[in-house]
Amino acid sequence: MSGAATISRVCVIGAGVMGAGIAAQVANAGVPVLLLDVVRDPADRSAVARGAVERMLKTDPAPFMSKAAARLVETGNIEDDLAKVADCDWIIEAIVERLDLKQALYAKIEDHRHEGAIVSSNTSSIPLDRLVEGRSEGFRRNFLITHFFNPPRYMRLIELVSGTGSDPAQVARIADFADRALGKSVVRAKDTPGFIANRIGTFWIQAAMNAAFDLGVSVEEADAIAGRPMGVPKTGVFGLADLVGIDLLPHLKASLLATLPEDDPYRAIARDEGLIGRMIADGFTGRKGKGGFYRLSADGQRRKEVLDLASGEYRAAAKAPSLPGKAGSGDLAALLALPGKAGAYAWAVLGPTLAYAASLVPAIADDIAAVDAAMKLGYNWKWGPFELIDRIGADRLAARLEGEGKAVPDLLRLAGGRTFWRVEGWKRQFLGLDGDYHDLVRPEGVLLLDDIKLAGAPVMKSGSAVLWDAGDGVLVLEFTGKMNALDGEVMALIGKAIPLVAARHKALVVYNEGSNFSAGANLGLALFALNIAAWGEVEKLVVAGQQAYKALKYAPFPVVSAPSGLALGGGCEILLHSDAIQAHAESYIGLVECGVGLVPGWGGCGEMIDRWRKNPAMPKGPMPAVSKVFETISTATVAKSAAEAKELGFLRPTDGVTMNRDRLLADAKARALQLAEGYVPPEPPQFRLPGPSGKAALMMAVEGFRARGLATPYDEVVAARLADVLTGGEADPVDVVSEEDMLGLEHRAFMALVRDPRSLARVEHMLETGKPLRN
Missing domain, CATH: 3.40.50.720 (NAD(P)-binding Rossmann-like Domain)
Structure with a gap:
């Protein structure tokens, strides 16, 4: 550094x-x-x-x-x-x-x-x-x-x-x-008013709000149209204003108006809405105030309400409208072509905003790459302004602006039938102000999987996972399902990848560039199997996961996992079976199975006990490590950072932490290559666990929590199954419990719980609401 x-x-x-x-x-x-x-x-x-x-x-x-x-x-x-x-x-x-x-x-x-x-x-x-x-x-x-x-x-x-x-x-x-x-x-950025992100972002917010008032578009409609279909977070514009504080909007406006050139297009759209002024005066400043454009009803029912822009009164929130065909899935040409106020609103937001962004280069930044990066990073847009223009077509945008008698920025004319971004020679390139394309140069030490994908086809692929060649003898295993959930296809690909890496490569890195590393096992598939009592399919997945993870652990090459975002349940367990972890600082790791009425089934229990008993700060004996792991897993505790993950034992003291998300893969690859020199697989652990007396001690604590209303009746049932696994079942404290014994205990506990209707209710509730059911 x-x-x-x-x-x-x-x-x-x-x-x-x-x-x-x-x-x-x-x-x-x-x-x-x-x-x-x-x-x-x-x-x-x-x-x-x-x-x-x-x-x-x-x-x-x-x-x-x-x-x-x-x-x-x-x-x-x-x-x-x-x-x-x-x-x-x-x-x-x-x-x-x-x-x-x-x-x-x-x-x-x-x-x-x-x-x-x-x-x-x-x-x-x-x-x-x-x-x-x-x-x-x-x-x-x-x-x-x-x-x-x-x-x-x-x-x-x-x-x-x-x-x-x-x-x-x-x-x-x-x-x-x-x-x-x-x-x-x-x-x-250049030393201009609002720099890049707030200069464009403030214009975008103002244009979107003006158009909603002018076209009679409701708050829900506006956020549905100008949200996800445009690659904007689901808050849209009005939800974003609630989030950051509606009272901030006049300050942003005043700041820009005090310093912008007299001919800047923002001056033409900057206006004060009386309704917004009244909201601020009355304390309706968004989430930090009494409410904003959205609020929860004050009648104790906490129903979602929305502000009617015409009357200024709150009403029950309507269901956000769904956009037909491709218009709701990122096809901006289809979105702009929608009849009625939906298409008109989309154009009223996108047209002026994208034209404004194009008119500001090179005044605010040397190139379009900086502008796109600033809007994606500062406002969480999926696509930057020039990527959005490419999705519409620069010529089509220029023609519509010209047809409405509006100024066409020189940069749009410079594109002249071309895109602002392209892939050439396995590299991303952007259109420069000189009319030529230039390679997008990453900072030294940055390696992105998105760039690796430009260089060629994957080494191996299934419906839920892909294997990529990162060079220098390192392959990358990427999960590709929704929320990077894990299923049988992931386990099958792991099984095929191990002999390939062993024969031709040096190491494997488990990594992806999704928002989350993995939310765990595919609960949707599991729910389907449970509803039709396909116990054999569920059991097959439990066994497949156990076998795949242990095969990774004892492979003749190092495995380094590199999480970012959520790494829950099975996503956490693959970390626990890796030789090393290089975690992004914003990694949220946990074994959360108890929250859906289950216990870890892919080896997480034994791996956590093994980590804690090796911790120098942990007192010796069979009970202290078991108690610590029981406390963490039974409460479905999730570390809220990589630093917390070290405190909770999900990461070892020797595991690395990368602060910059863009440097995570390069750091993980370097760690894998370092481990590959003279690599020897680990020896299987053997456990001495406290047995039935230890389980009784753990359950006394659970009974105390239930008596105080901190645990539900089914929490107690699930905790008992977990305690049975962690204490070694019927094993005596002097007995040696093998890793295979631990897997068998997990297997039996998981299959017993999965057949209980109360677990099914928890899984259904989690999928429907995203929150645990307290049954």
Whole structure:
């Protein structure tokens, strides 16, 4: 981590939501951080910063990846502790958006910062040159804008803006640290109002809201049309406003209007809706307020209600309209061609927004790649503006704009019948401002499966999994089902892959670039089998999973799993059977089978006991490790980060954590190649388990939870089956329980529970609602 190693301590000044969140992410990276704010209480001078840390420890979703990270945050105040910035390599200003206050703070910082320390602002509205007016050349050379997106832990985008006097080496230093240590995707933006994402995003929101009012489109209709069909998160526009806060919209608008050129198209659409003003005044600011465009009814029934844009009154939410044919599945030409207000609304949102984005290059960024990246990372769009234009057709978009008497951006004319993006010579290329195509160059150390797929066909494929060649003797196993769920086809492909890797390759990496590593076994298929009492099919899958995972564990080559997002149930168990795990920091790992009335069936119980009994902090004897694993599995505990996964035993102390999602595959591949040198498969474990007396002790605790109303009657039944597995069944504490014995115990417990109608009810409820049934 070349640049990251040069940042050993950070200071964040401003402990509001953004500043505190930035400090938390620095701490998540394992870097000490000083958090300062103003003095509001003379009796407790650092209360503001300390209170921010205390709030973050209670916030959900959590800004900290673990409580241990919070201990890396030192709190203080600007009046007493500003001299401490002398020990910091990067000083981030995140105070209120007032130029005079920022400039006054910089003057004080300049008195204390050490030579070579970088100062940056998290501003999104004040030009860099104005921020550094009156500062020395040395200060200006080390000054940048680093625009984080909220919440800083979860939003991957940083817009990095440098000035004419900024030292390129310092720009690169911060870019490298933000990338490798903080896990951010760094997009270089120009010093223009709103930079990239908010410049286009604010226009898009305004255009979408204006059109809904003008065309008589309801909130539900607007979000259904301008949401998933356009590659926008399901919140759509009005749901997004509720999420970020409706009261933020006037501030974004005012900020842009104060700095945009007089002829900017945003000025023509920026308008105030009286209804929105009244909502803000009355406290209806979205999820953080009394409600927003959506709310839950106040009658105790908590039914979903929606704001009627015409009357300003709430009504019961209607079912979101389904769009016909290809219009709802990403075919934008079909969407725009829909008759009536659906097609008209789609055009009223997409047409002006895409034309606006095209008109801003190169003013806001050097190329279209930066624009597309910023919108995908900052607003979670599936496709960037120029990818959207390609889905419509640049010529078709230009012709419609021209036909309506609207300006056609030069960039659209430059495309001239071509696409903005293409694949050529196994590489992604984008259309440059010079009219030629240019390779999309990944940062050093970034390896994406999407790029590997451009180079050729898969090595092997089934309906639910694919095997790819990542080069250097490493194959990649990718799950491809919905939510990357696991089924018999995955297990069959694993069985075929093992002899292939053993004969011709060095190692296997289990990895994919979906939102989630794997949600576990395919519950839909399982439910179908259960409903027709196809017990033999269920049993066949249990056996197939056990055999496949143990075959991976004892293969004559190393297996490295690289999760990101959810890795639940069977998805967690494949991690547990791997030689090593290289986890993305945002990995959410757990054995959650008890939540659907089952127990882990693919070897997870034995693997977890084996991990905990090898933990140096675990007391010796058969009971401590079993108790710890029972507590974790019976409560379906899910680690909310890779750091928490280490605390819960899902990851070993030696397993790696990658902060930047784009670097995960490269890191996992490197780990696999490292293990391949002189690799020897592990020896099968042997267990000494507490037996029936241990089970009785575990069940006493469960009975106590039930007596207090913390466990349901069926929780007790499931827990008893789990306890039987973990304690070794009828084994005596002096007996040796083999790994095969453990698999047999899991098998029997799983098949007993799967035949119980109460488990069937839990599976059905989970599939219908996404929530556990408390029966």
